[in-house]
Amino acid sequence: MSIDQHGDTVIEGLSVRGLPKISLHDHLDGALRPATILELADAAGVDVPEDDADALGDWFAEKSDSGSLVEYLKTFDLTTAVMQTREGLTRVAREFVEDLAADGVIYGEVRWAPEQHLAGGLSLEEVVDAVQEGIEEGEDLADSRGHDIRVGQLITAMRHTDRSLEIAKLAVDWRERGAVGFDIAGPEDGFPPSKHRAAFDYLAAQFFPVTVHAGEAAGLDSIRSALIDGRALRLGHGVRLAEDLEVISREGEEVLVQFGDLARWVRDREIPLELSPSSNLQTGAIERWGTTMEDHPFDFLYQLGFAVTVNVDNRTMSRTSLTRELALLAATFDYGLDDLEAFQLNAAAGAFLAVEEREELIELIAEGFEA
Template identity: 50%
Template sequence: MNSTAPSDALSIDQIRSAPKAVLHEHLDGGVRPQTLIEIADEIGHTLPATEAGALGDWFFEAADSGTLERYLETFAHTIAVSQKADHCFRIASEAAQDLAADGVVYAELRYAPEQQLLGGLSLEEVVEATLAGFEEGQRLAEKAGNKITARTILCGMRHADRTLEIARLAVAYRDKGVVGFDIAGGEIGNPAERHVEAFDYLRRESMPFTIHAGESCGPESIWGAVAVCGADRIGHGVQLIKDIDLTGDEAKLSDLAHYIRDRRIALEVAPSSNLQTEGAESIETHPIKALYDLGFRVTVNNDNRLMSRTSTSREFHLLSETFGWGWAEVRRCTENAVKASFLHHPERRRLLEEVVRPAYAALEASESDAE
């Protein structure tokens, strides 16, 4: 289904000009290095480097160690600077602005408020400061000519015991900017099934949720997230490829893989992050192409822009360079993300019909004219 040859890859600037949607974006994984330095200096927190470029390099290199556990250790610094209301506000505002400047028109940013209580804030104060920051970020982004809608997914930590409490918090702030729930943290040894009480509660409250699964664990983790817990989407999900036999002329899918594809359960794939945590061995062998070609609802995400030194435009550029993806593939993944978003249906429809589809129709027409 490639629409261009790899040598004709879309540039980052070209992709930046197109509207994009992001479903898997950790707020504490996208803090600006300079912001980290300024807040750390204010609160007396020691960082590995005190110059923005060097600090950005440290985060990327530390996260590039090859394991999810080492990757997660880098968050100690970004969490440390997220303990005061004004800092939560600033980080959220800047995240919305940075994504908008990259051409992202819709983003669901997730974070774990239970990790932001060391400065004396309550869970509610963390959420309210962050939501206010997103509002400010949206306003400033639109003022700069880059309109974005930013919404929040609240995370419970899968190795802790507060998931039901955080699920209740998400429901309490429904339609105030919070659109869903997730569990985050180390996947190994912390199956989603341990938190089924929280997921049962969310289903009773008709609140959508996604679950990190199939990142560092195999299909059994995805099965637990979908079959036991009832996830609406899967965070990463790349290990699902182990349940698909690609050796013959026609792919053979397991019952689980069929179910996920048939039910249009979206996969929140983050290619660069997957390489860092060994969810994939190389970009050339990344499962995203096979999953896309087989018709899974694939979406393209950043996961953590700071740790992966990336942006949504860069992720699509990487896929365009590697697999020859053109506007057709970027458009389909973007539409997949909007359709799988936790927005209400009228909002999804408006975003598709008024923003996404007209823009890609113009881009594809311009490409045809150039030929």
């Protein structure tokens, strides 16, 4: 199985790019086109490390491949710097949806932190409105090109600041206008979900869905706090949940695994794991197991029955797409169409939508994989 220059491959006669996909963990400020960054930076007077789109793409990939989430996050200083005007936010959101459609995505959730886009004088309401305008423009453009796609906002608070309750109220206020859920992001280690308990209490009282970044740069305690303090319905990454699984014995293909209470709870409750293979390698999230895709515990979790989903995290930083992530996993673990379909069905079941809409997505996925 070979992956072409666009990250695509053919499995059982079907192009992975052409298969219907669900994107649950996709950051807006991690998904800018390098050419767009250059244009917006020029207009805003923002310094850039490279003046060529390809070279800038290389710069992001090199700087992000640090083995540290803290270092990885530093590259966002540039992308957020060019997302401080209404026009810039709307354009980035529109192009984001276009890129998802080109990736075969039929439903996506885009996460971003409004509090990081106020330097140009816009209010929280204005930045959310600007992004929603871009999303709707992108959906209309995709529809005109024959691709039906829907994208919802995951309004995100930064875990190292003190605005989470304010952002939670903003998210709920936009519930009927494009927001489908809430998240906290940023440096994980040292900033547990418990520090934002007031925000999560408010969201729970409003019956508003929550996903929480956990189990990436911090371990089991972070995941536990996401579930208990955050009432998370999904785990953003959650890859380090594998630390709560102990291999007792191996005999041929038979593996005996002892589950910790946390891992068993997540597996038995079918709480989706928003795994991002390439990003997990770049940030060192899987360093306990190794440094290559073969070392990623994705397949281990999948074979044990966890609700694994496949995500890009940040398209620009990882220079990737959902098509490429699926192709990499298929090549690494010898997955077939049934496996790739299972990942999309897990994502559809975990989407922050009404049950009728999730059932519709499941039908579209089944139809697409049978084509």
